[in-house]
Amino acid sequence: MNKYPNSALAKKAFEQHRSDPDSETFVDGDPERFRYCLDYLRRGKATLPRRISKAFILDDLKEYGIEGVDPDTILLDDPSVFDAASKIRQLELDHKATMQRLQREHDVALKRLTQEREYETAAYACFKYFLDGGTLVNITTTTTGLNFSHPLEANMLNRALVKYGLQYKSSTEYGKGMYSLTLEEIPTKKRKHV
Numbered sequence: 723m724n725k726y727p728n729s730a731l732a733k734k735a736f737e738q739h740r741s742d743p744d745s746e747t748f749v750d751g752d753p754e755r756f757r758y759c760l761d762y763l764r765r766g767k768a769t770l771p772r773r774i775s776k777a778f779i780l781d782d783l784k785e786y787g788i789e790g791v792d793p794d795t796i797l798l799d800d801p802s803v804f805d806a807a808s809k810i811r812q813l814e815l816d817h818k819a820t821m822q823r824l825q826r827e828h829d830v831a832l833k834r835l836t837q838e839r840e841y842e843t844a845a846y847a848c849f850k851y852f853l854d855g856g857t858l859v860n861i862t863t864t865t866t867g868l869n870f871s872h873p874l875e876a877n878m879l880n881r882a883l884v885k886y887g888l889q890y891k892s893s894t895e896y897g898k899g900m901y902s903l904t905l906e907e908i909p910t911k912k913r914k915h916v
Contacts, residue, residue: 725763729787755782758796763788767795837878845882852888852905859903860896884908 726732731749738747749756754774759782761768770776776796783791851859880889883905891904 725766726788729789731763731786731788733787749786751782751785752778755779759783759786759788762791762796767797769797769799771799837875838882841878841882844879845886845888848883848888848890848903848905849886852886852907857905859905860900879903 727736734749735747738745751759755778758768758770758774758779762779762783768779770779776793776798779796780791780793848859876890876893879893883889887908888905889908891906893904894902896902
């Protein structure tokens, strides 16, 4: 303020301080722009972010009674800083999209692996039961330790059974995730080695 003692801003601050030294001075104006006006008062220049208009700062300084402001002392932020911030924001958005895509892919893969595990467990239980002479197998939580989280798919079950030399002829669902399967041995000539 000492640099501009005749400015309206300095006069107001001095009067306020004289009447009440501990009080704050109220300045009517945009608080975000005011901080750049203070920068100018302190340093003789101000660097503005792209969102602040240079014309507004010059008008504000004039309104506060600061005369003779050289417009070249009010600078705009380096555009490369703005570009860097823009690139960082784009990278953040790209990262978020990539993470969402990876989460979706993870969820699909996890579902597929869970199903594969369920069918492998069911095929092994069928094999053990078949060795004991059974051809009608009930697949439940008790026999497999699992409950099927989806409808039974013949192709997936037969893919799991084939390595045990078995295939199923038919199935009946008798409760949620519980199936009764009729099994048969695959003839030796038709077996594929897995």
